[in-house]
Amino acid sequence: QKEVEQNSGPLSVPEGAIASLNCTYSDRGSQSFFWYRQYSGKSPELIMSIYSNGDKEDGRFTAQLNKASQYVSLLIRDSQPSDSATYLCAAGGSYIPTFGRGTSLIVHP
Amino acid sequence: GAGVSQTPSNKVTEKGKYVELRCDPISGHTALYWYRQSLGQGPEFLIYFQGTGAADDSGLPNDRFFAVRPEGSVSTLKIQRTERGDSAVYLCASSLTEGQGYTFGSGTRLTVV
Numbered sequence: 001q002k003e004v005e006q007n008s009g010p011l012s013v014p015e016g017a018i019a020s021l022n023c024t025y026s027d028r029g030s031q032s033f034f035w036y037r038q039y040s041g042k043s044p045e046l047i048m049s050i051y052s053n054g055d056k057e058d059g060r061f062t063a064q065l066n067k068a069s070q071y072v073s074l075l076i077r078d079s080q081p082s083d084s085a086t087y088l089c090a091a092g093g094s095y096i097p098t099f100g101r102g103t104s105l106i107v108h109p
Numbered sequence: 110g111a112g113v114s115q116t117p118s119n120k121v122t123e124k125g126k127y128v129e130l131r132c133d134p135i136s137g138h139t140a141l142y143w144y145r146q147s148l149g150q151g152p153e154f155l156i157y158f159q160g161t162g163a164a165d166d167s168g169l170p171n172d173r174f175f176a177v178r179p180e181g182s183v184s185t186l187k188i189q190r191t192e193r194g195d196s197a198v199y200l201c202a203s204s205l206t207e208g209q210g211y212t213f214g215s216g217t218r219l220t221v222v
Contacts, residue, residue, distance in 0.1 A: 092208070095157065101149065
């Protein structure tokens with residue numbers, strides 16, 4: 001069974017700090033990896049996708065992928081209170097990603 | 110449309126009744142997915158359409174669940190003989206092609222009483 005594991009948190013960081021969110025996946029055949037942000041009572045919103053080993057940066061967000069360790073992470077620099085949400089990691093083979101349960105992030109002023 | 114549209118946003122039904130949930134994907138998106146999400150859990154895959162055909166329905170929990178996409182755009186998820194355990198948020202998502210990240214709709218919150 002394909003599994004994606006995330007620490008449910010909450011992860012609490014002060015405003016302006018770097019938030020580091022981590023995810024491991026069980027399916028070595030996974031080829032595509034995604035991070036979604038989900039505010040309470042809202043649907044998930046895609047914030048990052050990554051397909052090859054290494055880092056991918058987009059504004060304050062950096063996704064990191066290590067296929068050998070089956071590990072994906074998301075770094076959020078200069079965290080803002082508006083970043084407070086649940087972050088879902090998803091890992092997929094050809095087309096159907098499996099989602100983790102999400103990590104709750106709280107950024108406090 | 111500009112986004113993925115789901116109707117209704119909320120549905121309360123009695124145990125044993127039949128419900129239909131509608132999804133209108135982003136125009137031109139050939140891939141359409143149905144997920145459901147319970148509180149504190151990640152989205153759980155139900156079914157994937159590529160065009161008009163169900164390319165993968167392995168996530169449907171049992172034969173009470175069925176989905177169609179007759180013209181390759183709007184999709185309807187149908188649940189027969191609803192049970193209290195079916196209560197969840199049903200999410201629809203679409204992508205331009207398979208393997209890409211999704212755009213989710215705002216979901217339908219189904220409550221079976």
